[in-house]
Amino acid sequence: MEGGVFSAHKPTYLLLLLHIFLLALLPFKAISSPKTQAEALVSWKNTFAPAPPSLSSWSLTNPNNLCNWTAIVCDQSSEQVSQIDLSNFDISATLTYFNFTPFLKLTQFNLSGNYFTGPIPSELGFCTNLTYLDLSSNSLEGPIPSPIGQLRKLQYLDLSYNSLNSSIPSELGFCTNLTHLALASNFLQGKIPPSIGQLRELQYLYLHMNSLDSSIPSELGLCTSLTYLDLTSNHLEGKIPPSIGQLRYIQHLDLSNNSLNSSIPSELGLCANLTYLALASNHLEGKIPSSIGQLRELKHLDLSYNSLNSSIPSELGLCTNLTYLALASNHLEGKIPPSIGQLRELQYLDLHMISLDSSIPSELGLCTSLTYLDLTSNHLEGKIPPSIGQLRYIQHLDLSNNSLNSSIPSELGFCFGLTYLDLSRNQLSGSIPLTLGNLAHIQSLDLSNNNLNGSFPTEIAFPLLGNFYLSHNNFTYNTFVGKSDLCRDARGLSRGCNSKKNNKKVIIGVLVPVCGLSVVATTIALILMFHKKTRRVLKKIHSAQNFENFESMILQEEVKFTFGEVVKAIDDFHEKYCIGRGGFGRVYKAELLSGQVVAVKRLNMSDSNDIPAINLQSFENEIRTLTNLRHRNIIQLYGFCSRRGCIFLLYEYLERGSLGKALYGVEGVTELGWATRVKVVKGLAHALSYLHHDCSPPIVHRDVTVNNVLLESDFEARLSDFGTARLISANSSNWTHIVGSFGYMAPELALTMRVTDKCDVYSFGVVALEVMMGRHPGDLLESQLSKSSQSMKEDNAELFLKDLLDQRLEAPSNELARAVVLVMSLALACICTRPGSRPTMLYVAQKLSARSLPSLPEPFGMLTINKLMGI
Numbered sequence: 001m002e003g004g005v006f007s008a009h010k011p012t013y014l015l016l017l018l019h020i021f022l023l024a025l026l027p028f029k030a031i032s033s034p035k036t037q038a039e040a041l042v043s044w045k046n047t048f049a050p051a052p053p054s055l056s057s058w059s060l061t062n063p064n065n066l067c068n069w070t071a072i073v074c075d076q077s078s079e080q081v082s083q084i085d086l087s088n089f090d091i092s093a094t095l096t097y098f099n100f101t102p103f104l105k106l107t108q109f110n111l112s113g114n115y116f117t118g119p120i121p122s123e124l125g126f127c128t129n130l131t132y133l134d135l136s137s138n139s140l141e142g143p144i145p146s147p148i149g150q151l152r153k154l155q156y157l158d159l160s161y162n163s164l165n166s167s168i169p170s171e172l173g174f175c176t177n178l179t180h181l182a183l184a185s186n187f188l189q190g191k192i193p194p195s196i197g198q199l200r201e202l203q204y205l206y207l208h209m210n211s212l213d214s215s216i217p218s219e220l221g222l223c224t225s226l227t228y229l230d231l232t233s234n235h236l237e238g239k240i241p242p243s244i245g246q247l248r249y250i251q252h253l254d255l256s257n258n259s260l261n262s263s264i265p266s267e268l269g270l271c272a273n274l275t276y277l278a279l280a281s282n283h284l285e286g287k288i289p290s291s292i293g294q295l296r297e298l299k300h301l302d303l304s305y306n307s308l309n310s311s312i313p314s315e316l317g318l319c320t321n322l323t324y325l326a327l328a329s330n331h332l333e334g335k336i337p338p339s340i341g342q343l344r345e346l347q348y349l350d351l352h353m354i355s356l357d358s359s360i361p362s363e364l365g366l367c368t369s370l371t372y373l374d375l376t377s378n379h380l381e382g383k384i385p386p387s388i389g390q391l392r393y394i395q396h397l398d399l400s401n402n403s404l405n406s407s408i409p410s411e412l413g414f415c416f417g418l419t420y421l422d423l424s425r426n427q428l429s430g431s432i433p434l435t436l437g438n439l440a441h442i443q444s445l446d447l448s449n450n451n452l453n454g455s456f457p458t459e460i461a462f463p464l465l466g467n468f469y470l471s472h473n474n475f476t477y478n479t480f481v482g483k484s485d486l487c488r489d490a491r492g493l494s495r496g497c498n499s500k501k502n503n504k505k506v507i508i509g510v511l512v513p514v515c516g517l518s519v520v521a522t523t524i525a526l527i528l529m530f531h532k533k534t535r536r537v538l539k540k541i542h543s544a545q546n547f548e549n550f551e552s553m554i555l556q557e558e559v560k561f562t563f564g565e566v567v568k569a570i571d572d573f574h575e576k577y578c579i580g581r582g583g584f585g586r587v588y589k590a591e592l593l594s595g596q597v598v599a600v601k602r603l604n605m606s607d608s609n610d611i612p613a614i615n616l617q618s619f620e621n622e623i624r625t626l627t628n629l630r631h632r633n634i635i636q637l638y639g640f641c642s643r644r645g646c647i648f649l650l651y652e653y654l655e656r657g658s659l660g661k662a663l664y665g666v667e668g669v670t671e672l673g674w675a676t677r678v679k680v681v682k683g684l685a686h687a688l689s690y691l692h693h694d695c696s697p698p699i700v701h702r703d704v705t706v707n708n709v710l711l712e713s714d715f716e717a718r719l720s721d722f723g724t725a726r727l728i729s730a731n732s733s734n735w736t737h738i739v740g741s742f743g744y745m746a747p748e749l750a751l752t753m754r755v756t757d758k759c760d761v762y763s764f765g766v767v768a769l770e771v772m773m774g775r776h777p778g779d780l781l782e783s784q785l786s787k788s789s790q791s792m793k794e795d796n797a798e799l800f801l802k803d804l805l806d807q808r809l810e811a812p813s814n815e816l817a818r819a820v821v822l823v824m825s826l827a828l829a830c831i832c833t834r835p836g837s838r839p840t841m842l843y844v845a846q847k848l849s850a851r852s853l854p855s856l857p858e859p860f861g862m863l864t865i866n867k868l869m870g871i
């Protein structure tokens with residue numbers, strides 16, 4: 001083999017021989033004294049543009065100090081330079097002016113991470129004692145000089161991330177001690193020299209991101225020490241040499257993004273230590289060899305974007321360590337082998353567009369680690385197996401563009417972590433299961449182009465939903481109507497919004513979840529119905545001349561301003577007064593001439609022709625009740641107005657904003673100490689206790705969240721957003737259009753649709769926990785929901801209270817610790833799954849206001865959640 005190298009590069013090699021011969025004649029001793037080395041370094045440094053200050057020690061004022069210069073290491077005995085490490089010195093220069101001859105003893109030379117330009121000088125070949133050479137991450141150009149083959153002691157060579165544009169010199173094959181060879185990300189052309197097979201010690205070979213072409217030499221199989229081989233993103237063609245099976249120690253093999261067009265050699269199955277195998281984006285043909293099942297250590301397998309045909313070998317199920325499996329975009333046909341269920345570690349499975357037919361095996365449900373599953377664009381038929389509900393960690397599920405024809409299994413609702421769900425372009429029938437309401441994290445939902453019927457369950461609300469497609473189904477739109485800007489967010493419904501024919505079919509039950517307008521929508525609908533049908537004016541106030549007459553208005557008796565004044569104060573809803581916006585519309589801050597400040601919520605609703613009649617008297621009573629509420633912990637609703645199809649709610653304005661803002665804003669920690677947090681929770685408890693127990697009839701707020709609690713300057717809590725509060729009475733408690741915010745909504749609400757004061761108790765519990773924990777207690781709630789309360793106890797047995805509390809604050813002590821423990825134990829009681837087991841708000845408020853706090857059953861640091869739930 002060496003002979004081959006010689007003949008191929010005879011001229012260069014002879015030249016090199018000549019060099020060495022001439023060098024041999026030179027008086028070495030004289031050349032490589034410390035003095036000549038110092039002079040060579042300084043004159044090189046003088047060509048740096050500019051020389052970095054960190055190299056100030058490089059100076060001829062005291063050349064005897066050479067061994068103490070920055071970046072220089074000397075050989076102990078000879079006191080000559082043995083190592084130069086200028087890595088990451090921000091040097092802009094070339095190697096052209098570096099005189100190599102005084103440095104023939106150099107063993108390490110590191111210029112990585114600078115701005116060196118120009119060629120690599122052939123003289124480098126003189127430094128035959130080099131073991132480590134790193135010129136990576138510069139802008140070196142031109143060829144890799146073939147004299148580099150003289151560096152026989154080289155163990156580590158890194159020329160990656162430069163602009164070298166020659167072929168790889170076959171002389172590299174002489175550097176037989178190389179363990180690490182990196183030439184990645186250059187413009188290297190031509191072939192991988194067969195001489196590479198002489199590098200028997202080579203463990204790491206990085207040639208990715210070049211322009212290498214022709215085929216992979218079968219001699220590569222001789223590099224039997226290889227553990228890591230990366231040839232991605234070149235133009236390699238032809239076959240994968242079967243000799244690759246000789247790489248017994250290889251762990252990482254990546255040949256992706258080339259033009260390889262053979263079949264996958266079954267010899268690959270001999271590389272028993274492979275953990276990472278990627279052959280994606282080539283033109284590979286034939287079958288996936290069943291020998292792949294021998295790769296028991298395999299964690300990552302990517303064969304996507306090839307022309308593989310025949311079926312998926314069931315032996316894949318033997319690779320039980322797989323976490324990533326992608327076979328997408330091939331012609332595999334047939335079925336997903338049931339053996340896939342053995343891949344319990346699998347997190348990522350992409351089988352899109354590989355012509356699969358038959359049905360989805362229910363064994364897929366055994367792959368319980370899955371977070372990503374893509375089966376789109378196959379010919380899968382039959383049903384979505386209910387076992388899919390076992391995929392508790394799944395976040396991305398795409399079954400679109402198949403021929404699935406079952407109904408949507410209600411078990412899908414157990415996939416709590418789903419953020420992306422696409423079932424579009426199938427033949428799914430039946431109605432949407434209520435359990436989809438569990439998918440609190442969903443951001444994109446596409447059910448379009450199926451045969452789904454029924455109505456979209458109104459109790460499903462997705463707070464994070466950004467993309468939502470329902471079109472081309474057989475839904476009946478039998479509930480409320482509303483056409484609004486909100487539709488813009490629901491792209492799937494946009495057809496419905498834009499075409500006159502359909503725009504009455506948009507249900508508010510859909511708008512509510514889509515737009516995150518959980519709260520106010522129902523009231524708005526009610527208000528709209530009210531004003532359109534009756535045009536009844538309860539208390540008409542003379543309007544400012546610039547504005548149209550208001551279509552209806554209710555203002556609290558003692559309010560001293562007119563709506564016209566409000567509109568004037570905010571310059572007819574000028575942007576600059578807008579202090580917040582949401583799916584529902586905008587909030588403006590109006591500073592009236594009198595100095596009073598009010599908040600105006602503007603809700604855009606324009607087309608309400610189709611609203612069914614409602615009990616106007618009861619609605620009127622409701623608004624009156626809300627404006628007449630008086631409690632120090634409840635925000636004042638001054639009134640409402642409507643004008644030009646817009647609804648306005650006038651509220652008291654609080655400078656400090658919401659509890660959520662305080663909790664998660666920049667100043668959250670410093671402002672909200674333990675005492676303040678306890679105070680906030682206490683205030684909220686009193687507000688709810690007042691609504692539930694002091695109002696007649698009682699009022700359920702229905703949407704208690706950290707965003708609906710506002711804070712006064714002294715951190716007194718004020719409950720706001722009474723938009724949806726409904727009077728409880730025997731006949732109105734069965735309220736089919738449930739609104740509420742996910743993460744705060746009592747679990748029974750989704751099942752029974754029955755709104756009771758216990759729903760508020762639950763939401764209060766969540767808010768109280770959130771205030772104390774400094775984050776939403778989602779995990780706690782989930783563990784409680786999905787398990788019996790007994791197992792929750794077991795689960796949380798070892799969970800210490802101190803670990804649950806907001807870690808940004810120091811743990812409370814003494815009196816405060818007792819107050820915090822009381823709040824936490826009450827909050828935990830409030831989130832009981834069984835509504836009947838939750839305390840009343842009256843009880844909670846009284847407990848929190850009691851003169852003496854209960855003493856701790858154990859030292860604060862020892863208290864577990866379990867213990868707390870028993871208190």
Ligand SMILES: *[C@@H]1O[C@H](CO)[C@@H](O)[C@H](O)[C@H]1NC(C)=O
Pocket residue numbers: 064065066067068
């Ligand atoms: C290098 O510096 C050390 C102390 O930092 C000193 O002891 C030593 O003498 C110096 N060597 C030379 C050659 O100046």
Ligand SMILES: *[C@@H]1O[C@H](CO)[C@@H](O)[C@H](O)[C@H]1NC(C)=O
Pocket residue numbers: 104105128129
């Ligand atoms: C390389 O190092 C060895 C041992 O340190 C030394 O004997 C030899 O002279 C060096 N080679 C050159 C070219 O300086």
Ligand SMILES: *[C@@H]1O[C@H](CO)[C@@H](O)[C@H](O)[C@H]1NC(C)=O
Pocket residue numbers: 087088110111112113132133134156
């Ligand atoms: C060169 O320096 C870089 C940066 O400090 C380092 O990561 C690299 O390992 C060094 N190369 C060698 C061969 O030591």
Ligand SMILES: *[C@@H]1O[C@H](CO)[C@@H](O)[C@H](O)[C@H]1NC(C)=O
Pocket residue numbers: 141142143165166
């Ligand atoms: C390599 O790049 C240099 C300039 O950087 C250019 O002159 C030379 O022609 C290029 N060689 C090849 C083989 O492309």
Ligand SMILES: *[C@@H]1O[C@H](CO)[C@@H](O)[C@H](O)[C@H]1NC(C)=O
Pocket residue numbers: 152153177
């Ligand atoms: C290669 O390395 C081995 C052991 O590390 C050493 O004995 C041998 O001399 C080296 N070969 C060359 C050419 O330096």
Ligand SMILES: *[C@@H]1O[C@H](CO)[C@@H](O)[C@H](O)[C@H]1NC(C)=O
Pocket residue numbers: 233234235257
């Ligand atoms: C594939 O390789 C080509 C060059 O051969 C490169 O331009 C492209 O970015 C690579 N694609 C990927 C996904 O790495």
Ligand SMILES: *[C@@H]1O[C@H](CO)[C@@H](O)[C@H](O)[C@H]1NC(C)=O
Pocket residue numbers: 237238261262
């Ligand atoms: C693979 O590609 C090479 C060169 O592009 C071509 O000669 C050969 O016929 C191809 N082989 C197959 C099986 O397509």
Ligand SMILES: *[C@@H]1O[C@H](CO)[C@@H](O)[C@H](O)[C@H]1NC(C)=O
Pocket residue numbers: 248249272273
């Ligand atoms: C796999 O690697 C381990 C050490 O990492 C080694 O002991 C074992 O022999 C290798 N397996 C094979 C088949 O060579």
Ligand SMILES: *[C@@H]1O[C@H](CO)[C@@H](O)[C@H](O)[C@H]1NC(C)=O
Pocket residue numbers: 296297320321
């Ligand atoms: C799988 O991985 C685990 C841990 O990463 C390892 O202990 C085990 O040997 C691997 N191989 C098989 C066949 O499970």
Ligand SMILES: *[C@@H]1O[C@H](CO)[C@@H](O)[C@H](O)[C@H]1NC(C)=O
Pocket residue numbers: 451453474
């Ligand atoms: C849509 O639903 C109606 C009423 O349930 C039914 O008659 C019709 O066949 C359905 N259309 C399709 C395409 O399923």
